[in-house]
Each structure stands twice: as structure tokens, then as C-alpha cells.
């Protein structure tokens with residue numbers, strides 16, 4: 001039987017080769033080779049097969065939820081869109097997709113506050129000639145429009161359209177057309193929208209920049225002009 005933890009000192013969650021687990025509210029340190037967690041398979045299956053939430057138009061308002069917090073900032077990466085990019089992960093999302101790739105960032109209180117210092121750093125990083133643009137993801141960027149619009153407006157002021165702006169969203173294109181003015185303003189100022197919830201049963205890890213096949217990479221200026229969804233012309237799969 002594992003021994004109940006009596007160590008009250010602060011420290012890492014791993015003691016030599018033992019791992020930390022919670023058993024009936026008690027913290028235990030156990031041998032990972034001998035520990036077999038008792039999973040409630042029915043509950044787990046049910047959890048993974050439920051659907052993401054579907055809000056009514058304008059039901060979720062940024063000002064009711066956003067704490068202007070940032071889950072992470074990753075400069076100079078190659079995975080969040082075309083070219084070298086600086087990625088800002090905002091905190092807070094209400095869609096609650098089963099299999100969400102960033103569970104911690106669903107919490108609006110997670111992370112650290114958006115500050116002028118961070119904004120200055122992002123602008124400095126974006127000024128590098130080899131950086132193609134900014135990516136907004138999360139969490140849900142369209143439930144953090146105060147932060148995103150502040151940054152988008154500054155980028156347009158400093159760089160015009162020489163840097164592109166991509167955003168991921170759990171909202172679909174059609175849903176955003178019926179959304180609050182701040183969300184529609186943000187949509188009108190970005191270049192690419194990757195839209196829609198992550199759907200576990202449509203998961204496909206071979207897709208370019210998306211996790212499930214319902215999601216689309218949308219060319220925003222062309223779509224707004226055509227009044228219909230126009231897919232990014234560099235889409236490979």
C-alpha cells in the first residue's frame with residue numbers, strides 16, 4: 001500500500017522515482033510500475049463523447065468573462081500558421097470541447113495579466129524581418145477582444161499590413177457574423193480565421209493547422225468581400 005504523504009515542505013511533485021497521486025482526497029507518493037489507477041470507464045467514455053457547448057448568438061460577452069489574462073506567449077515559432085510567427089495564447093474559453101488541446105487555458109483566471117511591457121515585447125519581436133506575423137489562440141481570442149483588439153490595432157498602426165494576423169476560434173464563421181460588435185470588429189481586422197470547435201470524433205492530426213476536419217482555414221478579407229466563406233488559397237490538406 002502506498003504511504004500517506006507526511007512531508008509538509010514545498011517541493012516538486014516527484015520524489016525520487018515515485019509519482020504523486022490523489023487517493024480519496026489524500027496525497028500519496030506511489031511506485032509508477034505498481035500503481036494502477038481505478039478509472040471509471042463509463043464516466044470517462046461519457047465525458048469524451050459529449051459535444052462542445054453551443055451558445056446562442058451574443059450569449060457570451062467578453063466583458064462578462066475576460067480577465068485580460070494571458071496563458072502563454074511563444075515568439076518565433078513555426079507551428080501556429082504560415083511562416084515564422086509570434087503566438088499569444090489568451091486565457092479563457094467556454095466551448096468546453098472534449099479533447100481540448102489546452103485545458104488549463106479554458107480558465108479565464110489562468111496565467112498572467114496582459115501588460116504594456118508584454119505588448120512592447122511582442123511589437124519588438126514582430127519587427128524582426130523574418131517574422132511573418134502574429135497568431136492569436138488560447139483559450140478563446142473572441143472572448144478576449146479587449147486584449148486582442150488592443151494588440152491588433154497597435155500592430156496595424158506600427159506595421160500596417162506588412163505583418164499578417166491569424167486567429168483560431170471555437171466560433172464558426174457563420175456564428176461570428178451574428179455576434180457582438182467587438183467580435184465582428186476583431187474579425188474584420190484579421191487576415192486568417194481558423195474556425196469551429198474541436199470535435200473529437202472528427203479528429204485528424206494530418207490536417208494543416210487544424211485538429212478536426214470541421215475546422216476551416218478562412219481568408220477573412222476575401223470572405224468579407226464575397227459575403228461567403230473563402231478558404232485560404234494555400235490550403236494543402
Ligand code: SF4
Pocket residue numbers: 052093094095096097099100101102103106138139140169170196197198
Ligand atoms: S474552442 Fe479550443 S480552447 Fe476552447 S475548449 Fe475548444 S479546443 Fe479548447
